[in-house]
Amino acid sequence: MWFKSCKMTFVCFNRMKSYRYPWTRLYSTSGTTVDSSEVKTFLALAHRWWDEQGVYAPLHSMNDLRVPFIRDNLLKTVANHQPGKPLSGMKILDVGCGGGLLTEPLGRLGASVIGIDPVAENIETAQRHKSFDPVLDERIEYRACALEEIVEETAETFDAVIASEVVEHVTDLETFIQCCWQVLKPGASLFITTINKTQLSYALGIVFAEQIAGIVPKGTHTWEKFVSPEMLESILESNGLSVQTVAGMFYNPFSRYWHWSENTSLNYAAHAVKSGAQEHQVPVESVLKEETEELQATASTIAGVREEVKK
Incomplete structure (x- = not known):
């Protein structure tokens, strides 16, 4: 059952920008944004995905927010929808x-969904679980692969990615976003949930959640890979989203529940829409400079936190 009582508060950016990128080539599939060390971490947990009280309990609970977030934003793009199957006719790619x-849950809402993951054991778990429901078995397809491996065959295929x-696990965020852009239809949606790069996210997301409380396994996250909403927005806008x-x-x-908040200093969700033909590119250098300065300013603080944890 979805958690109904949380109040959804959005920080909306009503941008009238139209950055569109008529890419002349698709990105090579010889490279990958998958981090092999991250694959090993998730490989060890592949059999535990459907334990609602286990290490993935926060992700089970997150569905109370992210499923309505995706559904409601997608429904803004359609005039009519079927009762009980509001996403019927939509093709969605679930990366990772x-x-x-x-x-x-997206399949139950009527969408045709392709789920991809670089960990084959994760896909085996997903395949086995959906096989218990004939309807889902028909609507959902799983593939053990990285996003870069399917870019060419699925260019401009999906209504949503x-x-x-x-994104806090990939090795090259910009290349990853560019691949998302390529598989989206014009006007289609990209949905991201991730962790902000702040002192608070380090203290709570890594020190507390991983090292003290054990909410998630140690080594699940790397703070250096976290991305601020400002940085993510700049990368999205500069790549046609x-x-x-x-x-x-x-x-x-x-309580083990998620809530919407105006504060993005920990976790946040973002919705972006693919634009059309290229007009101009938004430079990300200024944001990169600001991010570097912030990292330098907080380095000593984080080092201090690490020392306290060791004690």
């Missing part, structure tokens, strides 16, 4: 689908 925790709790909404998210480890 894991065991299918988000893929299945989902990257939920994924117009940001529509950014909303803060907060997880209460005691």
